[in-house]
Amino acid sequence: MKNYLGLAIRRKWHYAYMFIAPIIVLFGIFRIYPAVQTLLFSFFSINIVSKEYKPVGLKNFLLLLEDNTFLRSIENTLIYTVYIVMLSAFLGMVLASLFNSKFAFKKVFRAVYFVPFITSTVAAAVVWSYLYDPKFGLFNMLLRLVGLPTRGWIASSHDALASIIIFSIWKTLGYNMVIFIAGLQGIPDAFYEAAIIDGAGPLAKFFRITVPLLSPTIVFIVIYNTIVALKVFDQVFVLTAGGPADASTVVVLQIYKQAFENYRFGYASAMAFVLFVFVILITIAQYRVSRKWEVQI
Amino acid sequence: MGSPDLAALPLQPWKLFSKLLFYAVIALFGILMVMPFYWMIVTSFQAPQNVVSFPPKWWPQPPVLDHFRDALAQAPFLLYYRNSTVVAAIEVTCCLVIGLFAGYAFAVYRFPLQGFFFILILATLMVPIQVTSVSLYILMARLKWIDTYLGILAPNFASAFAVFLTRQSIKSVPFDLIDAARIDGAGEIRIVATIIAPLVKSTLATIALILFIDSWNDFLWPVIIINSEWLRTIPVGIAFFKDPYHISFGPLMAATSITTVPMIVIYVFIQKFIIKGIATTGIKL
Numbered sequence: 001m002k003n004y005l006g007l008a009i010r011r012k013w014h015y016a017y018m019f020i021a022p023i024i025v026l027f028g029i030f031r032i033y034p035a036v037q038t039l040l041f042s043f044f045s046i047n048i049v050s051k052e053y054k055p056v057g058l059k060n061f062l063l064l065l066e067d068n069t070f071l072r073s074i075e076n077t078l079i080y081t082v083y084i085v086m087l088s089a090f091l092g093m094v095l096a097s098l099f100n101s102k103f104a105f106k107k108v109f110r111a112v113y114f115v116p117f118i119t120s121t122v123a124a125a126v127v128w129s130y131l132y133d134p135k136f137g138l139f140n141m142l143l144r145l146v147g148l149p150t151r152g153w154i155a156s157s158h159d160a161l162a163s164i165i166i167f168s169i170w171k172t173l174g175y176n177m178v179i180f181i182a183g184l185q186g187i188p189d190a191f192y193e194a195a196i197i198d199g200a201g202p203l204a205k206f207f208r209i210t211v212p213l214l215s216p217t218i219v220f221i222v223i224y225n226t227i228v229a230l231k232v233f234d235q236v237f238v239l240t241a242g243g244p245a246d247a248s249t250v251v252v253l254q255i256y257k258q259a260f261e262n263y264r265f266g267y268a269s270a271m272a273f274v275l276f277v278f279v280i281l282i283t284i285a286q287y288r289v290s291r292k293w294e295v296q297i
Numbered sequence: 298m299g300s301p302d303l304a305a306l307p308l309q310p311w312k313l314f315s316k317l318l319f320y321a322v323i324a325l326f327g328i329l330m331v332m333p334f335y336w337m338i339v340t341s342f343q344a345p346q347n348v349v350s351f352p353p354k355w356w357p358q359p360p361v362l363d364h365f366r367d368a369l370a371q372a373p374f375l376l377y378y379r380n381s382t383v384v385a386a387i388e389v390t391c392c393l394v395i396g397l398f399a400g401y402a403f404a405v406y407r408f409p410l411q412g413f414f415f416i417l418i419l420a421t422l423m424v425p426i427q428v429t430s431v432s433l434y435i436l437m438a439r440l441k442w443i444d445t446y447l448g449i450l451a452p453n454f455a456s457a458f459a460v461f462l463t464r465q466s467i468k469s470v471p472f473d474l475i476d477a478a479r480i481d482g483a484g485e486i487r488i489v490a491t492i493i494a495p496l497v498k499s500t501l502a503t504i505a506l507i508l509f510i511d512s513w514n515d516f517l518w519p520v521i522i523i524n525s526e527w528l529r530t531i532p533v534g535i536a537f538f539k540d541p542y543h544i545s546f547g548p549l550m551a552a553t554s555i556t557t558v559p560m561i562v563i564y565v566f567i568q569k570f571i572i573k574g575i576a577t578t579g580i581k582l
Contacts, residue, residue: 012406015485019402020414022395023455027421030433030452035424037432048438098323111568112327115334118564118571120514122532123557126539127337130546136349138336145352170329175575182576231427234516238536252427252517259431260521268431276428283423 038276041269048265060270069246070271073254076161080168080250081229088169089221092176097210099177100184110181114174121171125238128167129154132239157247160240164248167235172228176221183217184210223286230278251275334561341365341551348547364551368538371548374555376527377534384449384519384530385512389505392456396504397497399455400463401489405475418457426452426518434521448522449530453512459504462578466500467493503574510571513560531556 042061045054064070099110116124131138132153140150154163191209200208211218233252236242242249242257251271259268340348342360368374402408403415426433433452434443442448470493478488494501516532523533538552564571 012485013408016402016406016408016411019398019489023399023418023457023460024414026395026455027418027457030436030454031421031424031429032417034429034432034436035421037435038429041432041435046435048435095326098319103319103323107569109323109327110572111565113330114568114572115561115564116330118510119334119557119561120516120532120535122514122516122536123553124333126535126549126553127333129539130340130550131333131336133544133546136546138332138353141351141353170333173326174330178572178576231425233427234532237516237520238539255427255431256517256521259434265431265435272428272431276424279425279428280423 035276038269038272041266042273044266044269046265046269048263056266060267063267064270064274069249070251070254072246073242073249073251074274076248077230077232077250079161080165080232081226083165084168084172084229085222085225087165088172088176089218089225091169092173092221093180093214093218095173095177096180096184097206099181110178113177116171117174119171121234122238124171125167125235128170128235129239132163154240154248155244157244160244160248164232164235164239167239168229168232171235172225176225179221180214180217183214187213219286219289223282223289226282227279230275230282334557337550337553338558340546341554343547345547364547365555367545367548368551368555372534372538372552373526374531374534374552377529377531377556380528381513381530383446385509387446387450388453388512389508391450391454392459392508393501393505395455396459396463397494397501398489399460401467401493403460403464404467404470405472418460422457430518430521433518437522443522444524444528446528449519449528452518453515456504456508459508462500462504463497466497470496502570503578506567506571506574507578 043055043057045056045059046052095113099106130136132155134140134150134152134155137153139153143150151159153159187210191213192205195205195209231252232250233256236248236250236253237256240248242253252275255268255271255275258264258271339355339357341364342357342362343354343364344357344359344361345363347354347357399418403411429452437443437448437451440447442451474492474496475488478492483492514532515530516536519530519533520536523529526534529537535552535556539549
């Protein structure tokens with residue numbers, strides 16, 4: 001490649017800067033500047049109407065520690081993340097190994113499994129809010145049909161978070177499955193053929209060939225699902241709005257409510273800062289682990 | 298392709314059983330995946346008194362259009378469609394053009410601070426809109442962009458993901474082609490537009506598709522920045538159609554059908570391309 005990079009290319013600096021200028025300027029204004037502002041604003045008390053910015057030191061962060069709703073939202077977000085990563089990734093892998101063989105209507109089923117993922121989260125959650133309705137929803141009707149006790153689903157503080165988790169697994173399962181199928185197809189048949197000659201059973205093949213060779217995909221899926229789960233908002237907003245009584249609230253919903261319902265912009269910035277720390281920690285973990293596994297995306 | 302070819306196996310009794318079990322599992326999950334959409338469509342055609350009947354009516358008898366009439370009277374869906382289309386079209390176009398030129402610069406040129414700028418662009422992926430929304434809103438207020446198209450578009454004029462993927466793709470283009478074009482007297486902008494763009498068109502199509510789906514389904518930023526009903530995109534419109542104090546499921550399901558069924562129909566025709574694009578890039582931001 002180096003042969004082609006003659007002086008003619010090196011001299012075209014002004015073109016290089018001209019071509020990257022739009023994205024650098026746009027990102028500078030609309031992404032990097034607000035990111036720095038978030039960090040800064042978390043040490044201020046802000047009144048957006050009178051445009052007053054009063055420095056309050058660490059007060060916002062100290063208030064966060066005593067804000068039970070916020071602590072609840074962190075707990076819920078972490079519970080949500082753990083369940084999504086474990087169940088959606090695990091089911092995705094199981095389904096992908098089923099799909100990694102030839103069978104009739106395979107492409108049709110794959111397309112069907114993927115439908116929830118491409119549908120808008122908001123629209124899908126609106127449909128599920130109907131399915132989950134304690135009185136007229138399909139889930140309770142089905143439970144009644146088979147004679148089982150009905151549940152409160154999104155209307156009950158006990159079931160609300162679980163209901164959101166079930167919805168999100170339904171929504172993301174197809175994506176995880178498709179990524180796992182792509183990973184499985186990258187494993188050469190020769191490994192399995194050699195294993196069969198050596199007398200390996202299906203379980204030995206799964207744990208000694210599939211899992212180790214699929215590790216890069218597993219790492220990618222876990223990291224990707226974790227970051228998406230930490231940012232969960234749409235389905236919570238639609239299904240429960242964080243209720244009943246904050247039972248299913250999550251971090252981004254708290255940021256939204258504090259900033260755009262209570263107009264506490266400094267306080268919401270402090271929450272955003274906490275979320276940012278979580279995302280950065282996961283990203284650093286991703287960088288470390290993916291270098292180890294040489295993840296290719 | 299590791300597992301044996303199930304279809305080719307002779308049917309001994311236990312193999313028949315395992316094959317049945319296999320199909321049962323696949324079909325069960327398939328039913329779980331489409332059941333919500335099926336119920337949405339059935340309910341939207343159901344006669345009003347049948348929506349709340351027990352046991353549930355699995356098929357609308359006879360199908361009626363009452364709920365669609367109610368839904369259309371309650372909200373301007375055509376306007377929501379127009380807003381979502383305008384926003385998605387502008388976002389996809391800007392991201393593609395900006396991404397193509399920036400990707401070309403990073404793939405072909407060597408210039409001071411190249412690595413720094415590239416890392417800077419990728420680093421923005423670590424700071425999602427969920428983190429920056431509060432201060433971005435304050436910036437929008439200062440620019441007087443709240444409740445405007447510009448405000449909705451502001452964070453999405455450019456995409457780091459588009460730059461990254463076009464750069465990868467352009468790197469595999471032989472540099473001879475670029476040199477030959479230069480000798481023929483083509484300017485750099487013309488080279489990108491007429492030589493590079495056609496060569497990486499499948500990458501550009503994948504990027505366009507993923508960006509379109511993202512923009513179409515985007516909710517958090519639009520719901521923050523939009524106040525007026527006439528600016529609402531589809532997700533914002535449908536979220537506010539759901540009135541928590543007066544839920545009428547028939548019109549609500551008709552409204553979600555109006556906003557999702559056209560997209561699902563398009564998906565049916567291009568699903569192979571969508572799934573392949575997402576499986577190979579692995580990314581949906």
